Amino acid sequence: IALFLEKLHSTSAAAVIRKLKGMFARHGVPEKIVSDNGPQYSSQEFSAFAKQWDFVHTTTSPYYAQSNGLAEKTVQTAKRILTKAREEGKDPYLSILEHRNAPVDGFKSPAQLLMSRRLRSILPITGKLLQPQTCKPSAVQRKREQCQIKQKSYYDRSAKSLITLEHGARIYAQQNNGQWKPAVVSSALEDGRSYIIRNTDGQEYRRNRKHLMDVKGQNVAVSAQLVSDDNSSSQENTASNHTMDSKAITPTPTDHCVITRSGRIVKQRQILDL
Numbered sequence: 509i510a511l512f513l514e515k516l517h518s519t520s521a522a523a524v525i526r527k528l529k530g531m532f533a534r535h536g537v538p539e540k541i542v543s544d545n546g547p548q549y550s551s552q553e554f555s556a557f558a559k560q561w562d563f564v565h566t567t568t569s570p571y572y573a574q575s576n577g578l579a580e581k582t583v584q585t586a587k588r589i590l591t592k593a594r595e596e597g598k599d600p601y602l603s604i605l606e607h608r609n610a611p612v613d614g615f616k617s618p619a620q621l622l623m624s625r626r627l628r629s630i631l632p633i634t635g636k637l638l639q640p641q642t643c644k645p646s647a648v649q650r651k652r653e654q655c656q657i658k659q660k661s662y663y664d665r666s667a668k669s670l671i672t673l674e675h676g677a678r679i680y681a682q683q684n685n686g687q688w689k690p691a692v693v694s695s696a697l698e699d700g701r702s703y704i705i706r707n708t709d710g711q712e713y714r715r716n717r718k719h720l721m722d723v724k725g726q727n728v729a730v731s732a733q734l735v736s737d738d739n740s741s742s743q744e745n746t747a748s749n750h751t752m753d754s755k756a757i758t759p760t761p762t763d764h765c766v767i768t769r770s771g772r773i774v775k776q777r778q779i780l781d782l
Contacts, residue, residue, distance in 0.1 A: 510618040511607055513586060521548040525557050532561065535622075540564045542576055545714075569702045569716035571684065605629050615651065616643055668770075670717050672696075673703060680767075681705055682719040688767075693720075721767070 514527040532538075541558070543549045545567050558565040568575040589607060593600040608619045609627050619627045625640040626633070673679065673693045680688040691705040694712055703720060706712050766774045 510622050511582060511586060511589075511604060513604060519546075519548055521551040521553040524548045525554065528557075529561075537561050538563055540566060542566050542568065542579065544568055544573075544576065545570050570714055572716040572718065575701070575716065602630065606631070613655070615648065621648065671722065672700075673717070673720060673722060678723045679705065680721040680723065681707070681713075681715055682721075688721065690723075691720075 512531060514530075516523055516527065541563055543565070548554060549565070549567060554565070573580045585607070589603045590600050593603045605627060606629060609617050609629060611617045611620075615621065617626065619625070620641070621643055623640075624642050626638055628638055673696065675693055675695060677693045679691055679693060681691040682688055689707065691707045694704040694706050696703050697714070701717050702714055703717065704712055704714055705720065766776070768774060
């Protein structure tokens, strides 16, 4: 992938749009742009820019950077290039130039794929190698598909297919702190992997399918992290059946269970009082 860096003095939508316009003027307007859900990309100003310049803007699932892994990996590469250039006291632009001239994984260099020629740098090179050489798009696309199939086979070894959630399904949604809280599916997005969910406060969020767990109507005890009305009511009914005062009861570690993503119940270990 070709690496292009632009220095931003502000992360506002206007500053980002200004830099993108410069790139589009040099290389043309892309058909589709994939970005995260930052405020500069989710703003009305950026939506108007996408409509005016005739490209489709797609955002990834929140808290799931893997859905745009190529861009995330490129960001890491750019950071390593800049860090290494600063540590060695070299010009970072020369490092970026050499990165664009370097072939990757059996493909031609990013410069050859984009411009059909090598870029002249400070490294010695013959004039013959700088002559333009057209790359066959069909051969490049076929090799890319082969690499994607190979990577998919490795990923599917440990991956598990998740069922599709229907509208109105009761689920548990994973929060940023790792806790699971009850929610309801409001709608499914076109990508098939993201859903709009509504929590108990009536607020709606977009989440990836990986962060959602189907309840499946199981009547099981849940951990303190899973807060729901059904669990609280069942605990009240259970407490009313006891003849002893609830304040005098000390709960044991086995009173609560944890539900894994696959639906398996994991009991907490008992600590012996020795």
